[in-house]
Amino acid sequence: MVQYQDRLDLTFAALSDVTRRGVLEQLGGSQASISDLAERFQMTLTGMxxxxxxxxxxxxxxxxxxxxxxxxxxxxxxxxEEAAWIESHRQLWSARFDALDKIVEKLKTQEKTDGHRKRR
Structure with missing residues (x-):
C-alpha cells in the first residue's frame, strides 16, 4: 500500500506542473533533447x-x-493505477452528488406543497 501511495504521489506531483504536462505532450509526438525542450518552453537548461x-x-x-x-x-x-484511483473517487463523488440531487428535489417538492397550502 505504501509503495502504491508513493507512486501516486510521485505521479500527481509530476503532473501538477503545467510545464511538465507540456513536456509530456511534446514527447507524445516525438522524443526531444533537454536543450530542445528548454528552448521550446523558454527556460534555462538547468530548469528543464x-x-x-x-x-x-x-x-x-x-x-x-x-x-x-x-x-x-x-x-x-x-x-x-492513477486512472483507477481517479475513477474510484469519481464514483464516490458521483454517488454523493446523486444523493444531494435527491434531497434537493425532495425539498423543492416539499416547498411547492407548502406553498400551495399557504395560498389556500
Missing part, C-alpha cells in the same frame, strides 16, 4: 533538467545520454 528529473522519478519519462546530448522520451509506465 529539474522538470525532466521529476518526470523521470515518476517513471513518465526516460532519458538517454548519447555523447553530450541527453534525449528524452515517454516512459513505458502507463497510468492505469
Amino acid at each position: 533538467k529539474k522538470h525532466v528529473s521529476v518526470l523521470e522519478q515518476a517513471g513518465l519519462v526516460v532519458t538517454e545520454k548519447v555523447g553530450r546530448v541527453r534525449t528524452c522520451k515517454l516512459g513505458p509506465r502507463r497510468l492505469e
Whole structure:
C-alpha cells in the first residue's frame, strides 16, 4: 500500500506542473533533447533538467545520454493505477452528488406543497 501511495504521489506531483504536462505532450509526438525542450518552453537548461528529473522519478519519462546530448522520451509506465484511483473517487463523488440531487428535489417538492397550502 505504501509503495502504491508513493507512486501516486510521485505521479500527481509530476503532473501538477503545467510545464511538465507540456513536456509530456511534446514527447507524445516525438522524443526531444533537454536543450530542445528548454528552448521550446523558454527556460534555462538547468530548469528543464529539474522538470525532466521529476518526470523521470515518476517513471513518465526516460532519458538517454548519447555523447553530450541527453534525449528524452515517454516512459513505458502507463497510468492505469492513477486512472483507477481517479475513477474510484469519481464514483464516490458521483454517488454523493446523486444523493444531494435527491434531497434537493425532495425539498423543492416539499416547498411547492407548502406553498400551495399557504395560498389556500
